[in-house]
Amino acid sequence: MAKGRIVIDEGRCKACRLCTIVCPQEILELSNRLNDRGYTPVEVTDMERCTGCGLCAVMCPDVCITVYRSVPVRKTT
């Protein structure tokens, strides 16, 4: 299981590439698909490498990115 995972709301993406340059794992790239508004939304090239660091979401002006991170289950008594 990867450490992190992101979900991109492709319809919102404007292909500005701001997220791509901040991803430490360099796993974000523009796709070739066109969304409804004529942009080619970003996609994850290798989700396995995602750390869930959230930097892409911090940078995204269009709030396209939801971020998950795998954490150890804490057992409470």
Added chain:
Amino acid sequence: MAKGRIVIDEGRCKACRLCTIVCPQEILELSNRLNDRGYTPVEVTDMERCTGCGLCAVMCPDVCITVYRSVPVRKTT
């Protein structure tokens, strides 16, 4: 001959007394006369003591005062 002399334009004086408190010789006082605009203009109580220091003129908001000072004649050749 006094060191200094002032001429007060009585018609301009508004009897504000600002000059009276700055005169180092304390020779300025309000008169009892009424001028055209209903003020009692300042007068010099003892012109002989005037030093021509000009402080009254520096202070007067209504530019009522002209100041003269006696100076030694300079002979030029």
Added chain:
Amino acid sequence: MARELWKGNEALAEAAVRAGLVAYFGYPITPQTELLEYLSHRMIDLDRAFLQAESELAAINMVYGAACTGVRTMTSSSSPGISLMQEGLSYIAASEVPVVLVDIMRGGPGLGNIQPSQSDYHQVTRSAGHGDFKSLVLAPATVQEAVDLIYEAFDLADMYRTIVVVVADGNIGQMMEPATMPPMRSIKTDRPNWALEGANGREHRIITSLELGAPRLEALNDRLQAKIAEIRRNEVRYAEHLTDDAEILIVAFGTMGRIASTTSDMAREKGIKAGVFRPISLFPFPDQRLEDLSKQVKKILVVEMSAGQMLDDVRLAVGKDVEIVFYGRTGGIVPLPDEVLEVVERIHEELNNG
């Protein structure tokens, strides 16, 4: 409530307080300043909002802000200050928030002087700045009427979600007359259903005057025009003096209206049938009644403390069938009863010789 002697500006202020004024913003300018000064202690005592703004421009936009939250709010000024409010007024009109504005007019144009005048007529009746809109404009002639009109102005503003202007020349602001103050209203705690108060458990609300799409902006304009039409139908006010059998009809508003009444009394003594029509609502202008009267009278005399501004509205109401004579004084000069009488007498002579 007992009759008390009130200065016009202060009476306007107190009546506004009693109408439930929650927030006042203004800037000093003669001959309106006593209104602001009065509220500077009265509002604070009541723990309501009073603020002397940095300018009229700021004041009208503060009022705009307060109005967006659904509270009763007003500003007051005099002619140059009103000019500075034109952009804000246009925004307020387009946003359909209720605002009361008092204009105590002085001599213009420019810095002019501080004497009484009526030369903001066009500015207050013809437009609230740029774009299509008209404020509801009320012009009192006595201190009591000023009190009554401003008290009502807040209701009208709320009812139509519009700007209500109470406009008077400097005389009304400065003079003292007996007036009975209306009762103190309690301030409503529930706000209207369009007011901004935080999106708590409901959809967020927006107040804006921007409609980028032309059809939507046209729809907004249609709504505004419908409102204006409704105001035209419902809010016409005027007073008449000796009009029943009048042959010469003097049309004048505010102080000029009461001066004209004196003139008509004087004229009657000389056997001249003069009467006075005094528009109280300048917008909506009482054009129907005036048109009716115009069919009965022989000549109309419009008297203003301006170069002739209400004159347009009289002409629009009456058309070209009755001759309209204009007499105006500018620069802060108030036409007195006797000089107006002279004009009336001249007209009377012309009528008899014609």
Added chain:
Amino acid sequence: MARELWKGNEALAEAAVRAGLVAYFGYPITPQTELLEYLSHRMIDLDRAFLQAESELAAINMVYGAACTGVRTMTSSSSPGISLMQEGLSYIAASEVPVVLVDIMRGGPGLGNIQPSQSDYHQVTRSAGHGDFKSLVLAPATVQEAVDLIYEAFDLADMYRTIVVVVADGNIGQMMEPATMPPMRSIKTDRPNWALEGANGREHRIITSLELGAPRLEALNDRLQAKIAEIRRNEVRYAEHLTDDAEILIVAFGTMGRIASTTSDMAREKGIKAGVFRPISLFPFPDQRLEDLSKQVKKILVVEMSAGQMLDDVRLAVGKDVEIVFYGRTGGIVPLPDEVLEVVERIHEELNNG
């Protein structure tokens, strides 16, 4: 000079330069901005004064300052910006310094939108802010006419020492049409005898709009009113299209005027005798000619990109003897020839059935 294709805003700018514009001050606002942008390099290249002001309020007062020194100066804006200039305009009018103002109108009220509109009519024709004054107001319908009118505007402003407003809807600012530019005038080095330039070997001069004494302010107003009367006599401009035998007269100005011409051509094809009266000077309004025409035609149709503002002036000119129909679109919608034709056809039918 050759015909060249010019964007309206830039053509206005270049023609102003050629008329001898010495100092321009303005603030960006759509749909006027290209005028300012053009001058931002053109004026600098010519070593003349160009400054983007911090606001329209500042811009009009910068213009006021420059005008006091007797140089040709102007500003330009669009509706909300014009509202912000009302106080300054009133001062300028009262001070009798020549100023040219361009208003490229957009949809209102409030922020509205940036689409073409004619809803500043009241604001520009009825008052320059508070007080009694009227600017000379010119409304071009083509880019060439815009060029010619603004070129002349500077002369008129100087001659009458007045404000001249060139007013057009956003279409005129944005469209391109061929225009022939007038020759470049050299800038006069001698200043008028009222201009401020330093009290060198003469009495000091004062430019003020303040007259504390009412009689003096009335004298100033009398002078202004005399000037307005003179302007009324001399500066009436209008254009006509197929009016000779018109039974239905369309009255429209600016872009609406040319659209109405297309409508009347279409109407003629259907055998309807429609013609167009296009006021070019909005103040002075060509009321005499319109009144004359009104006696010849059967109905008048006023078309505006507003809720009906010029309508007042048409009514004032024509009175109540001819029926006046109004058709207007607001919010930035431009009535097109075919929809105006529909109205004309309806009127035509009524005439034939009535």
Added chain:
Amino acid sequence: MAEMVEKLVYQRPVALTEAHTHYCPGCTHGISHRLVAEVLDELGLRETAIGIAPVGCSVLAYYYFNVDFAEAAHGRAPAMATGMKRANPDKTIFTYQGDGDLAAIGTGEIVHAAGRGENISVIFINNAIYGMTGGQMAPTTLEGQATTSSPRGRDISLAGHPLKMSELLATLDGASFISRQSLHDPKHIRRAKKAITTAFKVQQAGLGFSMVELLSTCSTNWKIDPLTSLDWLKENMIPYFPLGDYKVIDEVKSL
């Protein structure tokens, strides 16, 4: 190895609506909207908040924030905010303004709101240009920067030096918290958020005027792509507009 579970670490703030913005690709207006929304969520202020949109590219902010909103006349948002706050001291009032709006036409209103210590929060987007009207010179346009109204670059001898609003307003006694931050990279964006949080806390505590200036990009009118715009901001704007807190009164320090 411990059992793992997936935790949501970032999602769209509740204080934003679902609307797509009209902003150009990469426009940092979007980032600052998000930050403000996150702060409103975190401080639990969304339900009492009233925002004021400016005239400028962010004029439609009212569609994007799930918050009650008014739209001000150009430059007058601080006056409008004053009116709202005076009539409703219990609401959270903030303005969102561009540099043309706040630093040009609205100078009088912002100086006086700050001077009075008006208990409002101001988000000030400095992108060194008039975005909405197509790229004219702003009071904050840098020396030599070409714009459509300074096509040969801002000439200091004609247009003067760019205005530093944070520095200016910080001199006023009524200003309690003034900070300038930048939106050009995640590190700075986080700092910006912290400053915005402080600004709203200042208001909550009734401490007076707070403003956060955010250095932003406008790739459309700078005529460079969104990524290069971030660099341009960093290399050109930050040296002239140094980042940091310009005013933090003691009461704010202990918040």
Added chain:
Amino acid sequence: MAEMVEKLVYQRPVALTEAHTHYCPGCTHGISHRLVAEVLDELGLRETAIGIAPVGCSVLAYYYFNVDFAEAAHGRAPAMATGMKRANPDKTIFTYQGDGDLAAIGTGEIVHAAGRGENISVIFINNAIYGMTGGQMAPTTLEGQATTSSPRGRDISLAGHPLKMSELLATLDGASFISRQSLHDPKHIRRAKKAITTAFKVQQAGLGFSMVELLSTCSTNWKIDPLTSLDWLKENMIPYFPLGDYKVIDEVKSL
């Protein structure tokens, strides 16, 4: 003993007309008029000077200066001066403004004139009140000072702290010379004159924006006599509005 001759050491400046002013007795507007006139005379600038009167008690300054003069709308003198100077760089343009005029309604215009480094000189009369309209609170009214619109004294929690305009404007790069002086005694009046001289020299040298703030009295609206007013100024205003030069760029130092 040397033969003596009487020398004229002070007379009415040529740059003043013969008109009597309408100022109240002891009003220091009169002093500042005189100082400006003296400086114009001494620098030989009267013939090229154009002054701009404000809306305020000094609105009629144009009658008192033997100088070409215009009268501005309330607060807009710096904009008007800008228009004049841009069209006439060779003229000496100065504004004369009160604290309501400059620090309230005219804030935007003064900040931008200073910010642009507009080559004009501003004489700013700070008397902590709106004189002309009968004594309302000004932005410069001191804490606790009673006025007709703050009858119980200025309440900082409602009206904010008094604005210090010299400090504020001094932060602007375009401001070349900013000085605050006082008119309450001859020593300070002489210093004030020196500052006014510098301001006009700055303009002559084309060095940009200069302003001299003059602490003044308004005995009428302070409701104390003219002499006590001088003391009140000294004891109350000077501590809050410290005297001195707030901005002197290097080129000015070497004038």
Added chain:
Amino acid sequence: MHQSVVVSGFGGQGALFAGQVLTYAAMDTDHQVSWIPSYGPEMRGGVARCTVIISDSEIGSPIVRNPDVAIVLNNPSMEKFHNELKPGGILIVNSTMVSFEATRDDLVVIEIPGTDIATDMGDKRMTNMVLLGAMLAVNPVVSIEAVEQALKDHLPQRKQHLVESNINVLKQGYEKGIQAKAHSSN
């Protein structure tokens, strides 16, 4: 009944207040009233002036060109209203301060050394009340009792301690007015 009364003097002579007291007295005795000050540039010139209208019917114009009665406290006011008073008008003159001599013979002119009397009675700022009292003697548009009552009712709280002295002065003025009237009707 319809009467216009002008009170005019320098600022500080109490013209506006005298007018107000008269207005209150008339209002409280069920007349229609209006009070309007001159405001404008004269104020700066130190002029204080008001017009009071007292009537039994609705008041039209609150200002008049030719008043019925004028109380003039100083020379400029005397010059102005000596001219402007309507024929048969009443002119109450503060002779202490007025040197200008009435020449019109269609006026009732009552000269009272108001400032002297007020000064003698303790405060020259009560000149206004002397003259008002004198006017009431000649022109009983309201009763002196009504004016006394108005003083009691409407003098602001912080000036209530001055009620008595004002009433005394008013009465003194009234006496002098009676005497002067007797004299002038000789």
Added chain:
Amino acid sequence: MHQSVVVSGFGGQGALFAGQVLTYAAMDTDHQVSWIPSYGPEMRGGVARCTVIISDSEIGSPIVRNPDVAIVLNNPSMEKFHNELKPGGILIVNSTMVSFEATRDDLVVIEIPGTDIATDMGDKRMTNMVLLGAMLAVNPVVSIEAVEQALKDHLPQRKQHLVESNINVLKQGYEKGIQAKAHSSN
């Protein structure tokens, strides 16, 4: 002669410029002309559109509801003008970008793979010229030579180096237009 031509596409597709070139060509061959852009909120949405009127008499309305000719560079423009063109109107379609299919049978529809051709010829930003050329073939409102001359005369200095390639592309479009016309009249 009186004709209205709309050019419409995304921002960056050169719709405004194509309209201007046509306008220049018509003006320089002594026609009356007007060119007016859509400005307003659509611009922000990335739409660029202009209306050109070419006439032998004075031009009244510079805007029309139902244009005679439309050059559509993208889908939204196609949808709009397919609807709005007047009966018998001419629709020049950039088929590379337009998927929407014409259904009206009262139009002359000319489909040209403009973007493909322009890309092939070196720069897809010349799509506008391909379509303009094609229009001239079907609707010779001005001659192609006039348009070539207009390009030479009015392309701004800094773009003069593009004149030749633009002319080539224009000619290519013209050829394609001739072919398509022949085809469509079959």
